[in-house]
Amino acid sequence: MSPRDLITSPCWRGVDLGHPLPDHPHAVSVALPRWQDVIAYEEQETSCRQALRTVYPRFGQHPLVAELSQRIAPVGGSAWPFPTDAAARAAEQHCRRQAAGAxxxxxxxxxxxxLSCDAAASPHAKAFWQHTGLGATSRQAAIALGRDAAPSQDAAMEARTLIRERLAAIHRCDPALISLHPSGMSGLNAALRAIDVLAPARPTLQLGFPYVDVLKQPQVIFHGGELLQTTDLNRISAALDQLNPGAVIVELPSNPLLRCVDLPAIAQLAHQRGIPLIADDTIGTAINLSVLPHVDLLFTSLTKSFAGSGDVMAGSLLISPDSPWHQRLREALQPLADLSDADAIALEQASRDVQQRVPQLDANCLTLAERLEQHPAIRTVMHPKDCTNFQSLMRPGAGFGCLLSFEVRGGDAEAKQVYDNLQISKGPSLGTSFSLACPYTLLAHYDELAWAADCGVPAHLLRVSVGLEDPDDLWQRFVSALEP
Incomplete structure (x- = not known):
């Protein structure tokens, strides 16, 4: 049977609960087609969890990874496969710091x-797995279990070279400045480890509403992370003086509000104080944004728009050639794991059309955003086109990315109805060639909904990653879902 085409046959009905997105053995997303499914997923309801044929890899264990883990897990404990002994050792050290008797x-x-863990260590191993993105991938598990053959190392080396060259052409930099990692969060892990060499045992300062693990990784795994949600440069300046962070972290743009900080001004404030700046351009993409003159380290989840296929985990880290710490960062960079051979080959193949695909995703997203703004059922649309700080970083002819968020006028009740009736695939992740929607706040901040609402991110917010569907056809799906 051929894989399901999610552009023409999306997973949007209740019967699609748990279907891999895409229809592939290594899919990184899973269908949660109804609002009640999202709640059941967050509440750990057995019937929902048993229906899932896969899971977002950092939020749990892919079935192949879980099968491998079950062979080693102790009674009452858990097991966590890592690609290298160095990564497993770092996870073990984290567990022992958090639970001394584990x-x-x-x-x-x-x-x-x-890493085999008893009950005391297990929650800390799970946190390390989620926040760092250093766990073994489904392809590595398939090879370890004997389901797949290991690829040629020469083919993998060639794939990594091509990926770096492809990224370098997009960023307009030397490929030697780019390292490849098992995920975007493991790229951030490598960046934070390098910062810890330059400025040992110092916290970070993150600006703007955070993607959950960009904030949690420095808070939980490293030396703490403070969050500041203001555009006031005087307040930011005061916070830098008070905290003296090891690094400032920004997202370009933020997720899901899709706003950018004033990057040149923030960089100037940080650099005046000898503080490096780390940025995440996963949503904006380097195809659209020129940020290297302002940042010191740039990490990206290549799982998203760069791959576009939704079936490979990968990340990159770039040391800016303009950074005053350029050489010291290169010397300090010691990743705990590299992008695996099998995942490198899959990523190289998936990303061959990235320069053509991303502008089309961006254009389709812009069309949908403009149409949603005119619909009477919509209260507000969040899209980077409305952010002057984003616009100031754009390359000539660039787009705004493939992501938008919106609120309906009816609040929670109407959002549930729209979500349930929306005929596109529904689940976590973004950047795929097929459109993908989720009630983002419920998935990312279920245990802190009041805090998120205070930050302007309500529980009924819907986030949409726009794909390659015909824009008119996609719009009709939204019109149907928005009917009272």
């Missing part, structure tokens, strides 16, 4: 290292 063991398994 029992852990590193177990070699078919080229991987599995």
């Amino acid at each position: 029992i852990t063991e590193r177990v070699p398994f078919a080229g991987l290292t599995v």
Whole structure:
């Protein structure tokens, strides 16, 4: 049977609960087609969890990874496969810092290292897995289990070279400045480890509403992270003086509000104080934004728009050639794991059309945003076209990215109805060639909804990653869902 075409046959009905998105053994998203499914997922309801045929890889264990883990997990405990012993050792050290009496063991398994944990260590191993993105991927698990053959190392080396060259052409920099990682969060992990060499044991300062793990990783895994949600440069200046962070972290743009900070001004404030700036351009993309003159380290989830396929985990980290710490950062950079051979080959193949695909995703998203703004049922649309700070960073002829968020006028009740009736695939992730919607706040901040609402991110907010569907056809799906 051929894979399901999610552009023409999306997973949007209740019967689609748990379907992989895309219809592929290594899919990184899963269908949560109804509002009640999202709630059941967050509440850990057994019937919902049993229906899931996959899971977003950092938020749980892919079925192949889980099968491998079950072979090693102790009674009452858990097991966590990592691609290298260095990554497993870092996870073990984190568990022991958080739970002094915990029992852990590193177990070699078919080229991987599995961290075996007792009940005391397990929640901390899970947190390390989620926040750092350093866990073994489904392709690595398939090879370790003997389901797939290991690819040629020469082919993998060639794939990595092509990926770096492709990224370098987009960023307009030397490929040697780019390192490849198992995920976007592991790219951030490598950046934070390098910062810790330059400025040991110092917290970070993040500006703007955060993607959950960009904030949680420095808070939980490193030396703390403060969050400041203001555009007032005087307040930011005062916070830098008071905290003296090891680095400032920004997202370009933020998720899901899709706003940018004043990057040149922030960079100037940080650099005047000898503080490096780390940026995440996953949503804006380097195809659209020119940021290297202002940032010191730039990490990206290549899982998203760069791959576009939704079936490979990968990330990159770029050391800006303009950074005053350029050489010191290169010397300090010691990643705990590299992008695996199998994932590198898959990523190289998926990203061959990135220069043509991303502008089309951007154009389709802009069309949908403009149409939604004119619909009487819509209260507000969030899209980077309305952010002057984003516009100031755009390359000539660039787009605004593939992501938008919106609120309906009827609040929670109407948002549920719109979500349930919307005939596009529904689940986490973004940047895929097929459109993908989710009630973002429920998925990312279920245990802190009041805090998110205070930050201007209500529970009924809907986020949409726009795909390659015909814009008129896609609009009709939204019109139908928005009917009272």
